[in-house]
Amino acid sequence: MNRLTVVKIGGEVVDNPQRLTGVLAAFSFIDGHKILVHGGGKTASQLCVRLGISPQFVNGRRITDAETLTVVQMVYAGLLNKNIVGELQSMGCNALGVTGADANLILAAKREVTEIDYGFAGDIKEVNSSMLCKLLQLGVVPVFCPLTHNGGSQFLNTNADTIAARVGSALSRYFEVQVIFCFGKPGVLANERDENSVIAQITRAAYQELTQKGIIKDGMIPKLDNAFDALVDGVKKINIIHSDSLRELNQGAKIGTVITLK
């Protein structure tokens, strides 16, 4: 089975041109098939402010009204995604920037309104793994921005971690898949104030214990939930590392946190 590496980069990378160039260079060196998923960063909020639209967040998640979605679409799909594609192309990596609407790659449903109305936020229904597989076989490198669609011409803001995990698991029938989550810390920390407290490996049993003890909390919980879901659905290997460590990881260094079922 051929290898496929899915790399997710977050806002702390896309907001920092120098760091972004470093990560993209490391990504461009990865052998075999690969897919990049990027988050949004602060640019959309900054543009909202310049246009007199107040960005709204609840529990760290953006509330996407129609006006905000227009800005998000311009920034994610037009500015960030294409800048990444352009830069990868300059590194000899044949990037193809996509949203979930392009080639109908990711179909989603608008999140139902419960206590909170997240607006145009999408939960993934289906990843078009056969089309993605065909694109990979052409030698192109799909680059996803965090937007999906509902098939009825509505774009939906969608969590980039979830896109990476779901794309990875959908493709695990065709490839041996590794998903690498790059973020602003050197791994999952036992003590969030100590960057030397990286937990080298987290099994599912350990995860339950660590959350019960409150050691793993807040933003790490959805990230790790995504990771375990992906492992259950067929992904072979998951790493959580600092964005600056992608090259080291690919050179075989034992860094960051490895997530395993057992």
Add this chain to the structure above:
Amino acid sequence: MNRLTVVKIGGEVVDNPQRLTGVLAAFSFIDGHKILVHGGGKTASQLCVRLGISPQFVNGRRITDAETLTVVQMVYAGLLNKNIVGELQSMGCNALGVTGADANLILAAKREVTEIDYGFAGDIKEVNSSMLCKLLQLGVVPVFCPLTHNGGSQFLNTNADTIAARVGSALSRYFEVQVIFCFGKPGVLANERDENSVIAQITRAAYQELTQKGIIKDGMIPKLDNAFDALVDGVKKINIIHSDSLRELNQGAKIGTVITLK
């Protein structure tokens, strides 16, 4: 040889949601392989104004400085291109929105500064016809926005008519290509104030005569130059029609202007 239809829609379509829906519906019904190329319209200029950037034009062509390019990239690649992709998907047409940087589809060079500095405007060097052909064979429908790249991570604003003509001619080695230019008039007019004065057919010899007499002038000249270049380079058929007439044309109506070499 399989058929390929390249349709170009201009600003008067992308600025008008109702007209856009009509054209996209007609486009989605075209049999065989197809490609859509869209222009920019007024949204980028409007956003420039909201952001305090003055849009500049010389002879109807946009002067694209770095700040304007950022806005153009957001509007063309993020907003307009993705809205078109989302709407085509809702019509069952498997659209894939691209710039020239995506999958390295169109390589261009920054226009040299002569009397006028157009800024980040690009002249097409090469269309990646083999990759485009492979994408078409996957059953996807490429949708180009008017942006290309120089291979060195620089995006370049590029005329949509030229993209349509060059893409058509590059693919004429694989397909029997028809290029349809949709615009705001019912065809090339003998008298620009009389919409009933459509010239049904223009040969190359007739074109020379019509330009010498000043009947064809201004914006029609680059459009027709593009058309004749494309015919010389292998495109089989070129039509210039009103945006509202795409469905009629595809149903076999003899409307608009047909451009032929002889």
